[in-house]
Amino acid sequence: MDITIDIDDPEPLFAQLISQIKAGVQSGGLKPGQAMPSIRQLAGDLELNSKTVAKAYRLLERDEVIQTRGYRGTFIHPEATRNSEIDLAAWVKEQLAECVGEFRRAGVTDSEIRIAFGEIMNERS
């Protein structure tokens, strides 16, 4: 399992990490239960900041593709194969597109939609 980071790629570094790890799980290069390199270790190998790797790990754990066991390190999640196929972002886009489409059909300006969205996201809830 080798990971390649391209600084010039417009895709964010943490996103490159996520997609490559998910791809590794699906291709079988990374197997459930298998140990992942530590955050600092991987950051050093890829010459990335540890925060960048930590961000990727945090999202991968939320998606249950990896599992962190505190001081014991990080491992591929038992259900990783199934979960790495779930595209949460695609679901969000689908839902949002439906919403936005309704607004546009009602004659709402894109600018107004953006403003409303901004207000929603700034309200703590």
Place this chain on the structure above:
Amino acid sequence: MDITIDIDDPEPLFAQLISQIKAGVQSGGLKPGQAMPSIRQLAGDLELNSKTVAKAYRLLERDEVIQTRGYRGTFIHPEATRNSEIDLAAWVKEQLAECVGEFRRAGVTDSEIRIAFGEIMNERS
């Protein structure tokens, strides 16, 4: 019907115009059928750019609070009283809040929601 524009108010100038004209309709200061000042006229009086006034007028006409009749000028819409009470922005916020709330409950990051929203708004206008 006097309109006051406050440059220091964080609310955009065109939005100040819209809300004050809607308020004027609801208070009865502006009656259906009544002529509105021309865009250039109002812009001169309030020391605003004509584009700013035009933007307010465009949105007011979409909401059917005013009516433009080409070279004949702009008038208060016959149904202005009813339409000035409709808060399209509030409806949009309500719908969006419901959507976003579902995302957050699903564990989606605010950052991810913002990114998905940005993609939706940029693909196809």
Place this chain on the structure above:
DNA sequence: ACATGTACCATGTGTGAGTAGGGTACATAT
């Protein structure tokens, strides 16, 4: 002592959008 994930402080850079303005031009109809 050492490594794990994680938390907080902070910085800088780039991008995208909104707002507002200036200018010019046009078809409309008086």
Place this chain on the structure above:
DNA sequence: ATATGTACCCTACTCACACATGGTACATGT
């Protein structure tokens, strides 16, 4: 000729956010 709304060109400023980075610190266990 004049006035109406409207269309397009352009500029500038402001603000919020994502991204990535730096450092320090902590409880957790070996």
